[in-house]
Amino acid sequence: MLIKIAKPSDLHESDVTPESIYLSRRRFMGGIAGLGAGLALSGHVRANADYSDVPEGDAPAWLKEKISETQWRAITPSDPDKDKIAPFDDASGYNNFFEFGTDKGDPARHAGSLETQPWSVVIDGEVNNGGRFALEDFAKPSQFEERIYRLRCVEAWSMVIPWLGIPLADIIKRADPTSKAKYVRFETLVDPEQMRGQRSSFSIIDWPYVEGLRLDEAMHPLTILAMGMYGRELPNQNGAPLRLVVPWKYGFKSIKSIVRISLTEEQPVNSWQKIAADEYGFYANVNPNVDHPRWSQATERRLPNSLFNPNTIDTLMFNGYADEVAELYAGMDLKENY
Amino acid sequence: MASPRIWLAWRVGVFLTALAPLLFWSWQVANGAAGPEPGRYLLLNIGIGGLWMLLLTLSLTPLTKLTRWKGFALIRRQLGLWTLAYAILHMLSYALFILGLNWALLGSEIVKRPYIIVGMIALIGLAVLGATSNRWAMKRLGKRWKPLHKFSYAILGLVLLHFFWVVRADMQEWAMYAAIAALIMSTRLPPVARTLPKLRHRLSRT
Numbered sequence: 059m060l061i062k063i064a065k066p067s068d069l070h071e072s073d074v075t076p077e078s079i080y081l082s083r084r085r086f087m088g089g090i091a092g093l094g095a096g097l098a099l100s101g102h103v104r105a106n107a108d109y110s111d112v113p114e115g116d117a118p119a120w121l122k123e124k125i126s127e128t129q130w131r132a133i134t135p136s137d138p139d140k141d142k143i144a145p146f147d148d149a150s151g152y153n154n155f156f157e158f159g160t161d162k163g164d165p166a167r168h169a170g171s172l173e174t175q176p177w178s179v180v181i182d183g184e185v186n187n188g189g190r191f192a193l194e195d196f197a198k199p200s201q202f203e204e205r206i207y208r209l210r211c212v213e214a215w216s217m218v219i220p221w222l223g224i225p226l227a228d229i230i231k232r233a234d235p236t237s238k239a240k241y242v243r244f245e246t247l248v249d250p251e252q253m254r255g256q257r258s259s260f261s262i263i264d265w266p267y268v269e270g271l272r273l274d275e276a277m278h279p280l281t282i283l284a285m286g287m288y289g290r291e292l293p294n295q296n297g298a299p300l301r302l303v304v305p306w307k308y309g310f311k312s313i314k315s316i317v318r319i320s321l322t323e324e325q326p327v328n329s330w331q332k333i334a335a336d337e338y339g340f341y342a343n344v345n346p347n348v349d350h351p352r353w354s355q356a357t358e359r360r361l362p363n364s365l366f367n368p369n370t371i372d373t374l375m376f377n378g379y380a381d382e383v384a385e386l387y388a389g390m391d392l393k394e395n396y
Numbered sequence: 397m398a399s400p401r402i403w404l405a406w407r408v409g410v411f412l413t414a415l416a417p418l419l420f421w422s423w424q425v426a427n428g429a430a431g432p433e434p435g436r437y438l439l440l441n442i443g444i445g446g447l448w449m450l451l452l453t454l455s456l457t458p459l460t461k462l463t464r465w466k467g468f469a470l471i472r473r474q475l476g477l478w479t480l481a482y483a484i485l486h487m488l489s490y491a492l493f494i495l496g497l498n499w500a501l502l503g504s505e506i507v508k509r510p511y512i513i514v515g516m517i518a519l520i521g522l523a524v525l526g527a528t529s530n531r532w533a534m535k536r537l538g539k540r541w542k543p544l545h546k547f548s549y550a551i552l553g554l555v556l557l558h559f560f561w562v563v564r565a566d567m568q569e570w571a572m573y574a575a576i577a578a579l580i581m582s583t584r585l586p587p588v589a590r591t592l593p594k595l596r597h598r599l600s601r602t
Binding site for chain 2: 144145151156160162163217258261349354361364366
């Protein structure tokens with residue numbers, strides 16, 4: 059169990075919803091879309107009702123049970139007025155998951171072919187307790203938490219998404235890293251039969267998709283492995299059944315459909331760095347002061363937007379999580395280490 | 397020989413067909429069927445639509461040579477102007493829906509992003525060709541009109557370069573358009589251009 063230090067993004071007693079507001083479900087739903095401010099629920103109240111409009115998935119029984127025991131609203135945005143949760147249809151219909159095609163709608167169209175049950179994850183490299191684990195056994199010892207995070211894509215758009223998952227630190231601690239472990243490397247499934255994007259002979263990604271974190275980044279309490287969102291399991295197009303979520307980094311760091319987690323001594327070369335090292339670095343921290351060579355990162359379009367209001371907002375350092383994570387990079391030149 | 401009325405119907409039909417995608421995308425946006433970023437949806441679709449228009453325009457001359465059908469030549473100016481219209485709408489989508497008319501941002505974007513500059517040059521080229529596509533300009537330019545309008549070949553190159561620079565991960569779609577463009581341009585090579593009428597004779601005999 060982690061010792062929790064209150065962070066600005068944590069909930070306070072004052073956030074607890076008065077009963078009258080909680081009981082008025084219609085207004086509550088409106089609140090999610092409109093003024094989530096005073097409406098955030100306290101951690102242990104079951105929040106599935108918030109997602110009554112979200113289509114039910116096809117989660118295995120163990121996952122349903124884990125989700126029902128979730129610590130709801132464990133982390134919420136400090137300003138829910140500004141950071142409104144995106145509609146489920148947008149979060150699950152507008153994705154970059156090149157294993158299923160390059161159009162934003164391709165993953166939703168084609169990810170149905172992904173078989174997520176059963177699923178196993180290999181933990182290897184510089185660990186004492188490695189091996190291949192059934193996802194169920196992998197997830198069971200940890201408490202699910204709901205984390206409402208901003209997701210900032212490197213393409214300069216963003217959404218606010220309520221994830222369900224477990225701290226990556228739990229998994230790493232259980233794996234018991236050796237003293238040599240300095241980085242964590244993640245790998246996505248390779249299966250051209252199920253993933254049509256991997257069949258394209260014009261793809262410039264060398265499958266599998268690979269991502270990496272420094273060990274201290276991986277151990278940071280904000281870093282989670284998500285298995286659900288919007289009160290249900292992950293839709294395939296969002297990286298089912300297991301994906302990384304690192305909210306202060308560009309979205310491409312948050313690798314999807316993970317099959318392998320390796321602790322390494324050497325810094326892994328992540329896929330986008332391999333493709334275009336001048337455009338995508340290893341760190342990929344959200345940083346308004348370091349532009350992508352082909353577009354500005356100073357602002358972002360918060361989605362959903364509308365035709366005549368691109369909903370452009372200023373991008374915040376570390377995607378607004380600077381208070382929590384800036385210390386990880388103390389003394390580092392973030393222009394060099396982009 | 398077909399009557400003038402049929403040619404008019406053909407041209408109106410082409411006009412409506414070229415207009416239809418724009419109406420369809422607008423309808424999708426109006427009905428929330430264009431995803432969470434409708435402006436970008438329009439931007440990308442209109443951009444690809446403009447490339448289609450350009451490719452179709454440039455395929456009319458070889459098609460005429462191949463078939464001698466008068467209808468292709470009759471819609472050349474129209475499709476050329478449609479290319480310009482799509483290009484202008486593509487640029488306006490960018491300015492309105494992506495930049496949100498934040499001109500200060502435009503200044504810094506243009507300097508940093510070569511594909512925007514390339515797109516702008518292509519647009520200016522199309523505008524020059526559009527402005528000189530009327531009868532009056534054709535008369536004024538005389539013999540120079542044809543070489544001037546051969547700049548459309550260069551514009552096709554610029555458009556493909558503009559598209560190439562935007563692609564992030566998978567070249568398949570771009571490669572498809574580039575291949576079509578290469579095929580159309582190859583018909584301008586003198587040996588191929590000479591073969592087309594012969595090919596027509598052979599086709600008409602069978």
